[in-house]
């Protein structure tokens with residue numbers, strides 16, 4: 001479909017696709033097998049300038065928007081969901097600084113992320129607080145002009161590999177979610193360490209770690225915004241980052257669809273290409289329809305955000321739910337079309353299938369997204385803003 005992308009947007013797509021084809025596809029199976037962080041690929045991504053896309057120009061970024069970030073994420077994920085999320089998680093870790101940080105904090109933390117020298121990570125989830133993120137128990141106690149952070153974050157993407165951690169901790173337990181504050185903690189800060197590296201079903205080359213804070217002391221100037229603003233910063237971050245999960249999902253689905261289409265074209269059974277069987281070609285037609293619908297939704301929401309629309313929580317949730325459900329269906333069907341070969345590690349379909357599952361879970365499960373959308377519909381009904 002024609003999305004009327006600008007020359008700059010097409011160039012970003014071309015750059016990301018070139019890295020995906022030349023560097024990611026040849027290495028993805030090995031990285032997946034060894035659960036190995038894609039250091040060399042991230043270096044290529046940095047040299048191409050892709051980490052700078054969403055960072056404002058005054059902090060050494062390109063100052064482009066969410067659509068551009070989605071285009072790069074989609075192309076990388078078309079080759080490997082693990083590389084796609086490794087790239088995108090740095091934006092998730094940076095958005096709290098962009099949303100809640102002062103000029104001084106942005107000037108200090110964003111330029112090395114824009115250059116790709118530093119990765120960022122977003123630290124909210126804990127063992128006892130996943131969907132119920134307002135219920136975290138990590139705390140930050142103010143002592144003089146410093147905060148002392150204690151607690152353990154779980155399943156942090158880019159954990160250990162990142163330099164810049166945006167961390168959510170309670171500064172006032174009595175106030176619940178309104179007592180959560182956001183901080184930047186840099187790697188090397190005494191009291192910050194990394195626990196278990198997770199062994200995962202999919203996106204295996206991405207690093208997922210426990211991040212541990214034991215009397216970790218950060219200067220008060222690392223507080224983002226004011227005390228108590230952390231939960232709002234986290235939610236606004238998710239509103240901005242969820243189209244990126246849409247893009248990751250579309251990329252994974254597209255890769256699986258292309259693998260299945262190529263296979264169906266060449267696979268001969270009963271003396272002919274299996275693509276001649278309507279049962280197979282209609283599955284591919286349905287896959288193509290769903291991917292295009294997911295892409296159109298995601299690009300349109302990204303454009304809405306880039307145009308400066310203020311409230312887009314509902315739409316952002318939609319373009320996380322729909323594309324991730326599409327990715328799961330399409331990758332399942334890709335294996336079906338490829339039969340037994342699709343089930344084998346010699347072909348990429350099984351990896352796309354494993355990589356797709358996480359898109360329905362992280363940055364808020366799809367049940368939670370449906371809850372966000374439903375609450376929004378109810379609010380709109382109550383306030384008379386229907387349709």
Ligand SMILES: Cc1cc2nc3c(=O)[nH]c(=O)nc-3n(C[C@H](O)[C@H](O)[C@H](O)COP(=O)(O)OP(=O)(O)OC[C@H]3O[C@@H](n4cnc5c(N)ncnc54)[C@H](O)[C@@H]3O)c2cc1C
Pocket residue numbers: 089121122123124125129130131132154155156157158200208358361362363364365366367368371
């Ligand atoms: C590979 C990976 C990477 C991740 N990366 C990060 C990261 O970088 N930073 C970070 O902070 N977190 C990260 N996460 C955490 C992720 O965001 C959480 O896993 C997710 O929000 C869900 O939390 P949970 O797993 O504890 O599930 P739970 O909240 O325990 O949910 C379990 C089930 O119950 C359902 N459920 C829960 N509450 C409700 C409800 N109110 N209504 C209906 N259904 C409900 C859920 O939808 C789900 O199906 C990552 C997770 C994984 C697996």
